[in-house]
Amino acid sequence: AQTVTQSQPEMSVQEAETVTLSCTYDTSENNYYLFWYKQPPSRQMILVIRQEAYKQQNATENRFSVNFQKAAKSFSLKISDSQLGDTAMYFCAFIFNSGGSNYKLTFGKGTLLTVNP
């Protein structure tokens, strides 16, 4: 079974600075997707960014980008120009792209990010 590990339970960053959240995963499969979800205090899980495992190019979405290292099974999230609204719990998640379980998201334990003014 696949596992997702986020080794940083909490992090903080000053407004306008850059922060990187770590995520590692373990799977024997080759065809999968990785996601970062954001959960603010409102509890609403919001997709931040996704990465297809077969793509070598790292995904970017405005101020959010990932560093995907497939061989190392690492998937870190970089937030540039941090804003107060980025304060939230961030979850790394994994899903298969084929087979019988390509609908179950497996989540890490989350990293609580606080952006300080």
Place this chain on the structure above:
Amino acid sequence: GAGVSQSPSNKVTEKGKDVELRCDPISGHTALYWYRQSLGQGLEFLIYFQGNSAPDKSGLPSDRFSAERTGGSVSTLTIQRTQQEDSAVYLCASSFGQGIYEQYFGPGTRLTVT
């Protein structure tokens, strides 16, 4: 358009009572998921519905938990004889399909069993 909605937002119940949690998916989404978010276990998959196919109930923690999806739309998660360890946030999500398709989450129901 409207997102995934869940009701109630918060539910406090006494141990041993039954509770029903409701999820309204995004219109047109054929896939519906329930996850549980608790302090000790993080986010766990509970159950998956896809169209008229038999649901995947493999994540349900015990036979006190059941779920149904009527008419391919609204879903109800029922917990019978609630226990204190059932206290958690129950999240519902829906999507157009599987794999790469984004799962859109509702705001969740916070269940507290006293």
